[in-house]
Amino acid sequence: MNNTSQPPSPLPEDLLACVRQSERVLLTSHSNPDGDAIGSELATKRVLESLGKQVTIWNLDPTPGIYQQLPGSESIHVGSQPPANWPEEIDTVIFIECPTPDRSGLAELLAGKTVVNIDHHLGNSFYGAHNWVDPAAPAVACMVLELAEALHAAVDETTANSLFLALVSDTGGFRFSNATERAFTNARDLVAAGASPERVAHILYEQRSEASIRLLAEMLDSLQLAGNGAVATALLLPRMYERAGATHQDSEGLIDHPRSIAGVEVVGLIRQIEDGEFKISLRSRGDLDVESIARRYSGGGHRNAAGCRMSGTEDQVRSTLVDELERLVSRATD
Ligand SMILES: [Mn+2]
The missing domain is CATH 3.90.1640.10 (inorganic pyrophosphatase (n-terminal core))
Incomplete structure (x- = not known):
């Protein structure tokens, strides 16, 4: 970190x-x-x-x-x-x-x-x-x-x-x-x-709420891999919290699951906070510096764990984020 x-x-x-x-x-x-x-x-x-x-x-x-x-x-x-x-x-x-x-x-x-x-x-x-x-x-x-x-x-x-x-x-x-x-x-x-x-x-x-495990299931349902499997993104949307009976407090640690997939180097978790507004949590391995991405969007954190906000539609935000993360991974392998 x-x-x-x-x-x-x-x-x-x-x-x-x-x-x-x-x-x-x-x-x-x-x-x-x-x-x-x-x-x-x-x-x-x-x-x-x-x-x-x-x-x-x-x-x-x-x-x-x-x-x-x-x-x-x-x-x-x-x-x-x-x-x-x-x-x-x-x-x-x-x-x-x-x-x-x-x-x-x-x-x-x-x-x-x-x-x-x-x-x-x-x-x-x-x-x-x-x-x-x-x-x-x-x-x-x-x-x-x-x-x-x-x-x-x-x-x-x-x-x-x-x-x-x-x-x-x-x-x-x-x-x-x-x-x-x-x-x-x-x-x-x-x-x-x-x-x-x-x-x-x-x-x-060992003390997770049932709601947080149900929210995990919802989040994993939204999981997508890109960049030849090195980039994982997932969503946390209000309707997922609703279906899971979860609150924001139940989302702690969920990002670790996409990060555990073989080949995944960077993870972006996209959480909708209001219409058109998203909070992005980023995780990476090794030298991949996600803080550099977060900083460009007025966020911050550490090299391997950072966060920022993005605005737009769900699809726009996800595609912008996937582009950013793919570029980060490809720069590192150049
Ligand atoms: Mn700390």
């Missing part, structure tokens, strides 16, 4: 000092939060609370169903209406796993506070008063673990489980290119602190 050949970026002193001094903290992350976003937020909340700080998590979008099993997830404030203590009782906003303020979907609402930016996305825009961007970090969870150590905060079993879940989910179960030595070192440290790989695997892989 990240450029694993680059050295880690050390935790900046000014950022550490700011976190130390902040008594009332608001945490947020990107919209449609994933396992690294939720796990890292919940762990950061516990770490800072163990130091006597008041911490509120505010995300625009609901926590995906599978991550609602993490202790503390019920405390996450969701939606575009601010939590009761905003803005009077907050001094610092920490963005976790959020490449630009806009990606939180809350940028305008969160204006006017000291901003701390902790992230591992390559395209991070260094928007904070204090920035720690480490693209070599396998997951932001690894950075949170380092922050906890620097703050001399205890990482208890619950915190370790949240961070372990974030690390497992961002590395695809230690299968992606970001499953580096550092990922395993951190994994070992987290297990030593009480994380349970069995419990986390149960949460991530």
